[in-house]
């Protein structure tokens with residue numbers, strides 16, 4: 001029993017980091033906004049890492065899930081806010097719709113795109129994302145390019161006071177929850193057969209099949225998990241928090257790239273990596289936005305290149321190497 | 334009536350398709366030789382567009398002059414990025430080269446924004462227009478089409494008749510075999526990357542003839558995606574395949590637009606763009622090696 | 628009922644017939660060698676048996692079940708283990724994890740937990756003598772160590788039939804003798820059939836297998852008791868390009884344990 005628990009020790013630093021962030025945000029005036037931004041990046045990095053870090057597949061279209069999550073929540077609020085008796089239940093419906101849309105697209109993508117490898121897979125995922133975005137705009141579904149604005153509906157359903165609390169606290173708080181959940185699932189997969197199967201897939205997919213691994217099944221599990229978590233972040237941090245959605249705002253590949261930067265900075269395939277990466281990225285973005293607004297990307301682009309060339313293992317990869325053989329080893333994964 | 338319209342639009346599509354084809358040859362060349370998908374491809378097209386705009390508006394030089402300038406600048410950029418970054422990533426996992434090229438693209442966008450600002454801009458190369466029974470076409474588009482064909486043909490002969498060109502084809506065919514046959518693969522990598530980027534920047538010059546006010550730092554992303562569709566259509570590693578696929582793509586794009594415009598209650602432009610991606614998706618599914626590929 | 632049965636299996640690559648109408652039966656617990664010159668289709672035959680690709684013609688039966696079209700990942704749990712000619716370790720995982728993956732998804736797949744698999748892994752790592760390297764990344768092993776690791780990984784699958792593709796290539800005579808002893812012991816202890824594929828090393832085939840199948844240009848040349856097969860004039864001719872005195876062949880090439888190439 002002790003053995004089983006100790007296998008999950010690497011979660012301790014992760015949860016500790018989230019807790020500290022939360023406490024700082026909650027008790028120090030004026031800090032909540034920044035902490036929420038950090039949680040957002042940690043959650044996305046953690047979620048994306050479950051698929052990309054473990055399988056080595058590059059999904060440039062990951063933002064599709066975040067976008068569909070946003071749409072799910074938006075649809076839930078827009079269409080169900082008229083039923084007053086539903087109360088806070090409309091948010092539950094929104095979340096369910098978000099997860100439903102994301103799993104639909106994840107399964108479709110898994111069926112089609114996961115049969116491709118490497119560059120072909122990456123291209124296919126970009127294709128799905130763009131195809132979906134322009135289809136929404138072109139066929140004018142869900143408001144087409146004008147999107148959906150449902151802040152009013154939200155106000156009507158809950159009143160100013162509650163909406164204020166929802167958008168400034170609970171939306172961000174649920175991102176924290178998702179980040180923690182993502183970390184837990186990540187750890188759990190690492191320690192279960194899923195993790196071993198995915199390692200085999202990452203290293204040599206054909207040999208993995210010969211070893212008896214149903215590669216499609218395990219890739220789909222990781223893909224779906226990662227997609228659903230992303231949809232959750234979208235539903236809360238974009239849908240509920242902002243009160244509107246435009247296709248041109250959400251199906252944006254740049255957000256996938258942000259996830260990639262977060263994960264790479266911290267260390268792909270590690271548990272603590274996305275947290276460290278999220279903190280570094282979020283803080284520097286926040287800070288750069290203050291001191292030189294509009295030039296963040298100009299600074300980040302060369303940084304990405306430098307990391308890739310000079311430190312592809314990321315911070316946690318380096319840290320793990322340092323700590324190998326010490327007492328602390330069991331806490332870092 | 335509708336047929337005249339369709340025929341007219343298809344003519345425009347064919348002309349644009351030639352430029353699309355040229356714009357994709359570089360992507361295929363780079364993928365064929367160093368197995369890297371240049372995710373920052375479109376941003377190099379954007380560089381070509383700004384070169385043309387600047388030379389035209391500040392120096393009063395015709396876009397014809399911009400063509401060699403763009404080629405040289407593109408190749409210089411290609412060599413620069415190759416020796417600073419790409420060289421180290423050829424054997425690395427795919428993820429890293431995808432990210433590196435993406436980051437290059439962002440870097441170019443942001444530098445362009447720093448220099449030119451984020452506005453949409455354009456210029457007017459007044460070289461008259463030609464009237465056909467079905468439509469009227471600005472001569473600039475015709476010249477762009479001719480230009481892309483001339484460049485593609487030139488490349489074709491260069492590939493098949495020169496020693497260096499043959500060596501590049503050998504590397505595309507078989508990496509290890511080529512090393513044995515005494516081809517200096519390292520130099521071939523660098524050169525192909527540079528030529529690929531050079532071609533792409535050059536195609537940006539020709540593209541400006543089709544986008545009267547569409548030049549801006551963020552114009553590239555859309556072309557990257559179109560280039561993917563075209564490259565996959567053409568077999569991904571074959572520059573000639575890419576050229577023909579470009580022609581086909583231009584036709585489909587304009588044809589589909591004409592038809593979508595007839596459907597009430599939809600926005601034909603985004604629908605056309607989305608069609609391209611469903612096409613890509615379908616292609617990858619049924620024949621990942623490309624329709625025109627082996 | 629034979630454990631494995633091939634019926635007229637044919638596999639083509641374009642115009643090339645890599646495996647040409649091969650039929651073969653292997654009984655449970657048997658030790659059989661497959662020999663043949665380079666490119667004679669041995670590896671391809673293995674790939675057909677364990678489902679890397681389906682054959683164009685013919686059928687494959689395992690344990691009485693027609694598995695001709697079964698995907699590879701469904702064959703391993705039935706009891707088909709395999710090592711590769713060029714080792715394919717999961718490079719970034721440790722030796723222990725590699726071997727555990729074998730246990731996890733092999734015939735015991737439904738019965739063992741991750742922890743059980745790691746324990747099973749330890750047993751087989753000890754068996755092949757890789758204990759000191761247990762926690763190393765598999766990608767950092769030497770080629771011979773990688774081969775041993777693959778054997779441990781395949782054994783941890785607890786297969787009924789183990790396919791070994793050139794497991795002894797690149798080993799010195801002493802290692803080969805040890806390996807032969809090891810395989811015989813394993814065969815009896817674990818009660819598995821072993822098909823070992825060897826290309827040149829006669830010493831190994833002669834000492835190891837009770838029965839040998841010789842392949843040439845994709846087709847089965849002969850399938851007989853080891854001594855008989857290896858001294859058959861047709862076989863000698865395939866290897867030397869010309870017929871030779873039988874006793875000379877035996878004493879010089881076979882019994883002395885030289886490579887056929889020499």
Ligand SMILES: Nc1ncnc2c1ncn2[C@@H]1O[C@H](COP(=O)(O)OP(=O)(O)OP(=O)(O)O)[C@@H](O)[C@H]1O
Pocket residue numbers: 640643645663664665666667668669670671672712826
């Ligand atoms: N995937 C493939 N595509 C095309 N041809 C192949 C493929 N695999 C094998 N071949 C060809 O099939 C023939 C048989 O190859 P195979 O590897 O099975 O021979 P082998 O007996 O294992 O040889 P070796 O002793 O070199 O390992 C060879 O001519 C080889 O070139």
Ligand SMILES: [Mg+2]
Pocket residue numbers: 669670671712792
């Ligand atoms: Mg072989």
